[in-house]
Amino acid sequence: MTSVAVVGDSLSAYAVVAALAKLGYRCDLLCDPAKSHFYGPSLVLNDVSETLLGKLFPDVNLGVYSQRLTHRWVRWGTQPVQVEQPALAIRSHSLLELLRNSKVMQHTRVIDASQLTAQQISQNYTWTVYTRHKKGAIALPESSQSLVGGQRAIVTAEVQDTPKSAHTCYIESLADGWLFYAPVDRSSAMLQACLPITPANPRRALLECLYQSTTISAFVNDLQKVDCFSSAPHLQWPLCGSGWLMVGEPAIKIDPVSGEGTPFALRSAILAGAVIDAILSDRIPDISALSHYQTRLTHSFISHLRGCIQFYREVFSTNLAWQAEMNQMIDIAKTLSNQLEQQAVNMLNYRLIDFELHIG
Numbered sequence: 255m256t257s258v259a260v261v262g263d264s265l266s267a268y269a270v271v272a273a274l275a276k277l278g279y280r281c282d283l284l285c286d287p288a289k290s291h292f293y294g295p296s297l298v299l300n301d302v303s304e305t306l307l308g309k310l311f312p313d314v315n316l317g318v319y320s321q322r323l324t325h326r327w328v329r330w331g332t333q334p335v336q337v338e339q340p341a342l343a344i345r346s347h348s349l350l351e352l353l354r355n356s357k358v359m360q361h362t363r364v365i366d367a368s369q370l371t372a373q374q375i376s377q378n379y380t381w382t383v384y385t386r387h388k389k390g391a392i393a394l395p396e397s398s399q400s401l402v403g404g405q406r407a408i409v410t411a412e413v414q415d416t417p418k419s420a421h422t423c424y425i426e427s428l429a430d431g432w433l434f435y436a437p438v439d440r441s442s443a444m445l446q447a448c449l450p451i452t453p454a455n456p457r458r459a460l461l462e463c464l465y466q467s468t469t470i471s472a473f474v475n476d477l478q479k480v481d482c483f484s485s486a487p488h489l490q491w492p493l494c495g496s497g498w499l500m501v502g503e504p505a506i507k508i509d510p511v512s513g514e515g516t517p518f519a520l521r522s523a524i525l526a527g528a529v530i531d532a533i534l535s536d537r538i539p540d541i542s543a544l545s546h547y548q549t550r551l552t553h554s555f556i557s558h559l560r561g562c563i564q565f566y567r568e569v570f571s572t573n574l575a576w577q578a579e580m581n582q583m584i585d586i587a588k589t590l591s592n593q594l595e596q597q598a599v600n601m602l603n604y605r606l607i608d609f610e611l612h613i614g
């Protein structure tokens with residue numbers, strides 16, 4: 255019997271499979287084929303993401319479909335600054351295709367889980383890692399809470415690339431939102447606008463943002479493939495239980511303004527693999543290892559919320575819709591700090607060494 259099932263078909267799912275493979279485990283990947291070909295947003299991967307992806311998938315060459323960036327140009331309320339920041343811009347479906355073709359994923363059994371319930375999955379596997387929000391797929395406890403830090407959304411589009419430099423991404427704050435632009439290959443670029451509510455007409459909302467922009471608008475001609483994603487940070491509590499853990503977007507969503515979503519997802523995947531290994535190899539009692547997982551990720555999420563609040567305060571302190579966003583982040587940071595205090599075991603007594611969890 256393969257003892258670990260990974261539910262999902264996304265970056266987080268592949269990262270958990272790869273992290274467990276590093277520790278000698280073979281997982282089954284449980285997918286819903288009808289939902290496998292989702293086109294997510296284009297991503298700018300920072301150097302941490304690139305390093306972690308290199309460790310998890312050493313045979314994958316991310317350079318094939320990506321655009322290397324060297325600088326970030328920032329106009330966040332004040333005078334613009336340009337900072338050095340190595341990164342890779344890539345479409346998420348290109349990234350997933352590269353990872354799917356990696357050795358570790360090619361050796362992983364893929365099972366159609368569209369008809370399986372959470373109960374059936376847990377009967378067949380000792381551990382289940384959920385990386386996909388499928389209604390009813392996770393047998394969440396009744397006390398489970400989804401803590402959401404706002405309602406904001408990001409409208410994305412592809413545009414023809416006409417920047418002065420092909421190696422720079424741009425972020426610009428506007429009166430009631432922000433715009434982001436990065437080239438993704440030699441001829442196209444990604445454009446994103448974050449607004450405090452989901453717009454009824456995303457294309458028009460994006461055009462209105464461009465109308466307010468003083469810099470990014472100069473690069474944009476035609477909008478293609480306009481899409482809309484929810485982008486408020488959230489955390490599902492609890493993040494784990496007996497025989498299961500959640501990783502990736504269903505567990506914790508990071509505000510894309512930070513550019514930390516992918517590194518966070520990859521770190522969580524590595525930690526999830528290490529926790530399962532520590533329990534299966536009887537090195538750490540399950541209650542302590544699971545508590546470490548929840549405490550470590552929740553602390554990081556609270557720090558992320560505090561960073562976002564500070565960042566948004568700099569430019570949106572008098573904007574009512576953004577004040578509501580900040581207040582919701584303040585509320586969930588407080589709730590989570592209280593939850594951590596009430597946990598029976600909330601000390602971080604373990605640390606990751608490479609892919610393994612150790613005492614100390």
Ligand SMILES: Cc1cc2nc3c(=O)[nH]c(=O)nc-3n(C[C@H](O)[C@H](O)[C@H](O)COP(=O)(O)OP(=O)(O)OC[C@H]3O[C@@H](n4cnc5c(N)ncnc54)[C@H](O)[C@@H]3O)c2cc1C
Binds near residue numbers: 303410514516517519
């Ligand atoms: C608009 C946006 C821009 C982002 N930009 C960056 C970035 O530049 N750099 C970075 O490191 N991280 C970024 N992220 C975060 C990054 O996408 C995820 O954290 C990371 O890919 C983890 O992936 P996952 O496998 O857990 O989630 P995935 O399952 O790949 O989900 C990624 C996003 O797509 C949405 N999604 C997934 N499936 C569906 C579906 N069927 N229908 C509708 N929506 C769906 C999710 O809600 C989530 O927002 C961004 C997220 C969003 C929403």
